[in-house]
Amino acid sequence: MLIKVEHLVKDYQVHKNGKGFLQAVKNLVMPEYLKKRAVDDISFSIQPGEMVGFIGPNGAGKSTTVKILSGVLSPTSGRVTVGDMDPFRNRKKYVSHIGVVFGQRTQLWWDLPVEDTFDLLKAIYKIPDATFRKNLNIYRELLDLDDFMSRPVRQLSLGQRMRADIAASLLHDPEILFFDEPTIGLDIVAKEKIRECIKAMNRDKGITMLFTTHDMQDIEKTCERMIVIDRGKIICDSALTEIRSLYDHERRLTVKFAESYPSIHVAKAQIVHEEGNSKTFSFHTHEITTSELISSLMSEYVVMDLTVQETDIETIIKKLYEEGEGVQAYEGVS
Ligand SMILES: Nc1ncnc2c1ncn2[C@@H]1O[C@H](COP(=O)(O)OP(=O)(O)O)[C@@H](O)[C@H]1O
Ligand SMILES: [Mg+2]
Known part of the structure; x- marks a missing residue:
């Protein structure tokens, strides 16, 4: 399915909170809002089977974009279509086609053992027995889940939780994966494991992927194309080889x-x-x-x-940011 993003804009309403008691009362009676533009007119499309890294510093608009692409948030203006679906309007049908992982927040049930969570997902997504068993076997092995399948999610380390989250996003055989910072906070070994899994999903199953990261190594080791976003705008969208030949x-x-x-x-x-x-x-x-x-x-x-x-990609990206209007320091890898 083709992913198409056209002139996407997302504004958040933010409370304008003054200080002091009178102001607090006023805030209750007549709240004032400020508009925060998180995504500012971005357009791109992703072909089926592509693997795209979405990179940018904190607050650039990566998570907002992923939330819109996965149907969690609606756009302020502009349009997103995936195949023939509008992710937000056709949410119910859409979710069976996609898998989503938010690195900052688990989608699993905190108090349930991992295996029970998977059973629940089987019921929610109406995954056929055979498919479920086949996929469970694949991901237990690929993501090394066996040591903690019977442990409640809250007892898992961050790396284990992320692996369980990734497996959970894949059980229903999605065609598209949206991963938001799947390697955040992980050590090098755990990051490598996630990268390998991401690559395998794309290569062996032809799953279309968009994943955000602020770790350049994630991109260098997995993607062929990267989109660089800064303060809500796309400042670069090209093949890694092209970026190298342009800047390096x-x-x-x-x-x-x-x-x-x-x-x-x-x-x-x-x-x-x-x-x-x-x-x-x-x-x-x-x-x-x-x-x-x-x-x-x-x-x-x-x-x-x-x-x-x-030259490593990180150095190249630094140059890109420096060339953009109003230099903003790039904070580097985590
Ligand atoms: N729920 C929200 N309400 C208000 N502002 C938000 C909200 N979520 C994100 N923002 C703001 O929108 C901008 C983009 O955020 P985000 O998409 O989370 O960026 P990233 O994932 O690249 O760090 C930031 O300035 C952030 O503070
Ligand atoms: Mg984010």
Whole structure:
């Protein structure tokens, strides 16, 4: 199903609270509201089977967008269609097609053991026995759920809870997944597990995915496309490879030589680091290509080993934010 977002705007009403007793009374009698624009005219579409990372700093509008896409909130203006459905208006029918995970808040029943929650979901979504058993087996294994299937949700660690939440979102075989910060607060090992699962879902089941994160590594390790949002507006929407070629001209090449050649000179590359027989060169791809540099070094010196480093996506995103109007510091990975 095609996801189509057209000129989406979402405003929240926020109480304008003055201080003091009289003001408090006034607030009760005649509350004043301010309008907070959380999503400010965004448009994009996602093809079936695509895996899209939605990235941006705190307060950018990521969760709001996911809530609208999953039918929890209605748009202030603009339009969202998924297949032939309007997520908010056709909520009842829509929920059977999607799976949703909000990293900040569990969708599971706090006091119920994980397995009972899954049984409840089976009933709610009217999942056929065979499908349920098949999926349960897949996700128990993929997400390592066996150790805590019989424990109440409130006793789970954050990482376990997130894995249970993800399994819960998948039991009814959704075509589309919306994950909002599925890795928030997790340690590296737990994050890796979630990333692998996300990738497997997309690759093996062809599930269309949009997931938000403020961790650049999530995007680098899983997505082919990313949408960058900042203060309610999309500031970049492209393939990761395209972003790299647009913004990432600087490369580093580390070469381990057979001996410690004291004075190596190559045109259009500077040595930025030396250690033993290894030297790191910095160069710009529009001045000299990686293969030109390598072959010019190899024609004059004995090379034992080579590694090329690309600028990481995080550095590129920082540049993007800096180029946007009114520089706002990007807060980096969690
Ligand atoms: N229920 C709400 N009421 C009022 N303002 C809200 C509400 N939810 C979010 N906001 C505001 O909308 C903006 C976008 O929030 P959100 O979508 O949660 O961003 P993100 O998920 O990218 O951190 C923020 O400025 C936030 O304070
Ligand atoms: Mg959020």
